[in-house]
Each structure stands twice: as structure tokens, then as C-alpha cells.
Amino acid sequence: MKYFLPYWEDWVHADFDPISDTYSKGGFKNSIFAHELLETTPYDGILVSLGMFKLKLKLIKRNGKPSIRGYQNIKKYLRVPENFPVIGDCGAFTYVNEKEPKISVEEAIYHYESLKFDYGISVDHICSETIVVEKEKVKLFSFKEAKESKDKIKLFLSEKELELRRQTSIENAWNFLKLSKGKNFIPVGAVQGYTIETYLDSAKKLIDYGYEYLAIGGLVPRKTEFISELLDRLYKEFDTEKIKIHLLGVLREELLTKMIKYNIYSFDSASYYRKAWLRAAQNYLGVDGKWYASIRVPDCHNIRLRKKILSSGLSFPAIEKMEQKILKGLRDYDKGTLKEVDCLLEEIMNYDKLFFRDDFKEEKYSKLYKELLESRVWKECSCEICSKLGIDVVIFRGSNRNKRRGFHNTLMFYRKFRALLEKQPTKVVY
Template sequence: MTKFRFYFPDNKDFVDPNFNGRDNSRTKYHRQYDDDHYPHQILAELPYDGMLVSLAGVGTMQKRGKYYEQELTEDFYFNGAREFLRLDTKKFENVKLMGDCGAFDYHNEYEPPFTVDELIEFYDRGGFDYGISLDHIVFPYFKNEAAKDAAAEKCDLHELIAESERRIDITLKNAREFYEKAKGYRFEAYGVAHGYDKSSFLRSVKELQNIGYRRITIGGMIKSKTDELLELLESLSEIREPDTQFHLLGICRFQNIPAYIKAGVTSADSTSPLMQGLKGGKYYSVNSESTSFDESLMIRVRQCDHDNVQKHIDKHRDELRQHITELQANGEFDIDLSNTALSINECIKRLEVDCLKKLQQYDDTGLDLDSTLKALVAYEKVTNENYLPSNLTGAKLAPLKRNEIKYREFLNAREWRQCTCGICKGGLMNIVFRSNQSNRRRGIHNLAIVTKHKNQMLESINLVTK
């Protein structure tokens, strides 16, 4: 039976389970981590097959991690990864734990800031299922000689390749040491393959297999184009031993899973679904009629009291007053702001309240879509600097028109009302592009969707191969 595991990298991506987007209420005396829930706790179904935790993020007992406060680092080492991540119940017993050194977080340093012994201690005390060897990331990847020639015009190619070779040597040296020292520990060892072209990647994989590795991660390809990645994997599959399994570090373009499997890739990790929701405003939904999932643009309603909006108001106060007067004269919103005693702040706050009220009513009833969109676009025009009369051009107006069409499509489809992920049951205001809590919830929803899509894809593959 064909399997493919999706790992989600840990970066303290938890949310307050009691958040309510309608009134922005939260847990009283809220304490991050203690009160918040991880994606697997708040969703109805498992949003990933495993979690990946990096030493650079957690740190050691002597070296501060990038993401963990010292108290959390101590708790992690004392309790172990499974208890710390709240995966220590029967419901999550099949969720695997993978650890790595977090090379991306120290890519600007001359050498890795950790030792192999520190990495092994991290895996051992964390109770990981899989541990990845200590590497030093190599970023440039040249698809062919033409790509190298193009790079040579912008930088010293000889110097760039020499530095890449140095990092590959460090990675392979550490892999040899790690392979020997990891023997006898409960975690299974992965070696890391890096390269700046096909030849160097092939050399790395061959060397790792000669050392004895049969689990190998492919690193440094996060910036690569899809065709470059697939072409590399096809080449690597030709020298792969029958029992060697590949893992893609930091990249998982889910539509390519069949090609990954064919090349011997059995797992991958990525934060992309969450980040596309959190920062990109994307809302995913499963398309049962295609081999992919759909991406909708989530409606954006900026927080009027947020510092960014307040700075915008202070900077354009005079123009905003005239702008709001013209919008009202053109009938572009439904509330009455003709009272000249109202401050600009109060006018924009009332536009925000009107927009939120209509969105909530539409969420409840599915009625008055046109008036809801009208309020939404009006609020966007007064809170987005691009749409002020002094800045507005045809090029800037086009995105607003496109977004209005996308907003209409999203609201009309009401996908969140049919979603069973566990996040969307809280309603539109819990996933709208607005606050950190709602934005992160939307990203967590996306994790559930890509995993559902991945599982459906695997079912189709297994049916074909029966």
C-alpha cells in the first residue's frame, strides 16, 4: 500500500480555543501555550501525519532557541516532544515525530552552531521517531549549464560553487559522524543530501547510501521551481537503492505527490498551507472533481484600531474627509456620515462596524450579498492607501475590481458553511482576513484541507495499483 507522510514544522502555531471573531473575545487572563491549542487539538481530523521540530527553534539548555523562550525549552527537554506538543494520547499515537537541526535558521553563519552530540541529545531527550543529521544548507541550484552562465554574469560563480562545496563537505562529514553515534538510540537516522546542481546532488546521495543511510532528506530546494525539483528527483531515483526513502525538506507541492512517490519520496514537510492562509489570505477547499484543491481569496477587513490603520488615518486625515464625502455622495455605502461634527476616526470606525455587521448577517442568513459587498469595498477604499484619490491609477484600481469579483465568488459559494474541519464551524468572522487569531485559524483550516486532499489522492493511487 502506497503511503506518503506530510509533516508540519512546529513554530508555536497554536490558537486560543475560546476566541470568538464576532466580538474578539478570548480566554480570560490568556496565557500563550498554556491556554492555546495546536492544530491537531482544535481540528476535527488530523491535519498532518507528523510534526517536525528543529533544534535551532527549541535551542539547547545552554543556547537560546530562535522560537522558544527558555522556560519552554526547559519544559521540552524535561517532558519530551510528544508530551510538550500534546500528542501523548491514544488519538495521536500514529502521529510521527521528526527532528532536524534547523539549518535554514542559521544559513548565514559560517558553520552550524551545534554539534552532532547536541543534536543527538535533542533527539534522544525529545523522544523523536526520526532524527536528521547535522547539515549546512546550500541554496543555489543550477538546473543546467545555461543557468550557471546566467549566474556568472551576476556574481563570482567560482566563489559561489566553492562555498557550496564547503557546505556539502561539512554536511557529509557530519552525516558520517551522526550515523555512527546514532546507533543504539530509538530514533531512526536520516542523512541530508545537498547540492548546487544534479551532479553534486547525485554525489551526495551516493555518498550517504555508501555510509549506510536508507532514509535521506533532500535539502535546499525550497526556492526551486516545480520542473527543477521533479527533474532532480527523477535523476536521483535512478541511483536510489531499492530500500532508500527520500524526504523533501521544507517543500511539499501537493499536486506533485504522484511524481514524488514514483521517485521514491515517501514524506515531506512544509508550512506553506498555513502561511498561505496566515499571510496570503488564501482559503483552501477540496475540489472533488479535480486532482487539486481550490484556493479562494479571503475577504479582508482591517482592524480600525490597529496601529497601521491609525497611522494611515493620521497621514491622510484631510484627504480622507473629502474622500468619504465623495463616496457618500456617490452612494457607495449605506450609512449616514454627513454630520460634520464626526471625526475622521469616528467615520472610519462606523464604516468598519457597518461592514462587520453586514458580514455577520450574511454569514447567518446568506442574504443581502450586494449590500455586504458594498460595505466591504467602501471600507477597503478608506483603509487602503492605494485607493485614495491622490494615489489611484488604472493599474491600482484593477486589483480592487479583481478582488471584488473574488470576494463575491467566495461569499456566494459559502464554502466555510459546508466545511467540517472544526475551525469553520465558528463562522466567517473566525477565519476572515483580520486579526492574528482569525488569520492563523484560516491557515490551520488549510492544513486540514491539504491533508484531506493528500489522503484522497493516495486512495486513488492505491485503487489503481490494486
């Protein structure tokens, strides 16, 4: 089984210096990816969404061909070897609230082909039970219930509407397969559904069309029991040694063993990576297998925070001094020159109060930070990131630290995943 990282411009500045908190300008020219920072690439492939280019990056055409930041080859842009698998998908979640997919079959094929993806996933539409739309768009949909949500409307789609989306995905898969004949990428059929039976029916149709690789979409909001049952049925009804199956965007650890047993070919998930900054108490995965919170030391120079902290009545230089004292204290603790953490913890809490964050519960974080500091767990990790950053890897501050911590977490997951695979090898021959 292969693990793919869904990529969303996840690079960091190559020359970031945590001590001076600086990096040189130059944007992407000064970028470094997880597979360049770490000796072990913590994934077997990368999944790139065409939706990302629509939302985040403009695909500029050069000599009539799409180009990403000046590169016309996805592998040159990602700086991965020619034989490193890259899957393209349409990023259906980016247009889940629209009546129809925002990308045409022809457009998707054109981009997969020109940018030299290894695999391209057909254009699908997620059978999402709820969507959020502008008032004037409500009439486009068939729904069971509508609820006002701020200035938009939350719709609970009817089965008829969900079925329409499934049929769109099936028709698109048919056209996609037909039009991608003779192209330089392998077509992958996107399977959508809203019940176990509809998923199975979609999968069956796509296999009948001739697909040998299926990507099961729309599973992110589904309960683990649903995914588990779907896996049972897929395994029962299809020959998973012949038909490759990819699970889009889901990682349920309790299902990994089952996925290996059933010869699931691949899956992608960024959950370990994103936990580094999205979770409250689970930001750093220690080599001991435990999750730790990261110590929030917000940057007082951040313009968005400036107004808030100044309302505390303290002068900016005084606040800056508090911040620097904390950072120094943490590094001294890392070096062993500061032994006692209670004083430092109090300073961290007093500093955090200046930011008036609603979600910050002093007692909870004080306990979590103490646990982290006393464990000195970051010192146990010999990965290139932890060795280089030291305690800065567990400081929650700015994307250079936070994303690097996410890369470390991904590596921790990947090691665990590889160990599981070794214990229980798959039957699939790559």
C-alpha cells in the same frame, strides 16, 4: 507516503470568540493545535526545527535538561500520542547566510535525545546559490558576484563555496551517525547538493555510511523540473523500498503522483497553511477545490495601524463604527438576513482605503470578494473550524482567524492527498 507539517509555534487561542474578538490571557496555557481542533489530524507527523527554538523560543534548561515551555518531551509539548511521529531538524534555512552551521553535531544530538524525538536529521548547510550578508562578512566567502542590497550585500556563491557547504553536510552526517549510535532516535542523513549529480553523490555517500533514511534539503528554491529529474535519478539509482527518502519543505502538487510511484517515504510543507494569509487571492481552499480570497477587515484597534487610519481625518469612533457595521453585515449575510452584497462590498472597500495599503487593488478585491460571498463556500465545509467560525473563517483578520483558516486549508490538502494515496497505494510497508 507520509505528510509532515513543519511546525513553527502554530497554535491558536482555544477560547477565541470571533464575535467579541477576544480570548483569555494565559498564552500557551490557552493554546490549541490543529490536531486538537479538527477531528481528523490533517498530517501524519510533525517536523520541528531546532532553529525555531533558537529564534523564537528559549530552550530553558531544567535540572540540566532542555525544556520547551516547561516540557521536557516534545510529544508532551505538542500534545500528540506517543506513537505519533515527530522529526527534528536543525532548520538550516535559519543560518543559510552564515559561513558555518550555527549548531554543532553534538548539540543537535543532545536536543533530539533529551526531548525524545523519533527521528533526528543531521546538521547540514544549504548549498544556496545566493546569500545576504553584512559588509564585514563578505571576505569569509568565495563568490562570483556581489550586489549591494540596502545595507547588506547579496553574494552569488562560487562553486567552490557551494562544494564546501556540501562537504560540511557530508562530514556532519558522518559524525552525526557515529555519535547517535545507541541513542533513542533514528538518525536521518541530510542530503545537500547544487546539481543533480552532487545531490546523488551526497546521497550515495550517506547510504554507504549506513543511513537508511535520507532527507533531501535545499529544494525550496529549485524549479519543479529539477526536483522531478532528481526524483527520477534517485529512484533509478537507489532502492527506495529499502532507503526511505524525505523531501524537506517542498510540495509540488504535479509531482505527488510521481513521489507515490517512486516510494518516496515522506515530505513536509506548510504551503497550504501559510497561503491563508500570505497570498493575495488564494487564502481559503473551498471544498469545491477552488481557492478564494479572504475578506480583509483590518482591526482598527491595532496600534500599528492607528496612526495611518487617523490620518484619514475621520474620528476613531467613526472608524470603529464602520468596522463593526461591516463585521455585522458579513454575519447577517452568513445567516441569510442580508441578501444584497453590493452595498456591503462598497463599505468594505471604503473601510480598506483608510489603511492606505499599497498592495490593495480595489477593483481586483471587490471582484474576488463578490465571488467568495456569492459562492457561500465556507458553508459547504463541515470541518470543526468552518462549522464553528461560520463566515469568520473567510475574514482576513488577526492570527486566530487566519491560522484557523490555514488549518482548514491543510485539512483540504490532506484529504486530497489521502484520496490520491488510496488511488495509487505505495509499496512501502510502514
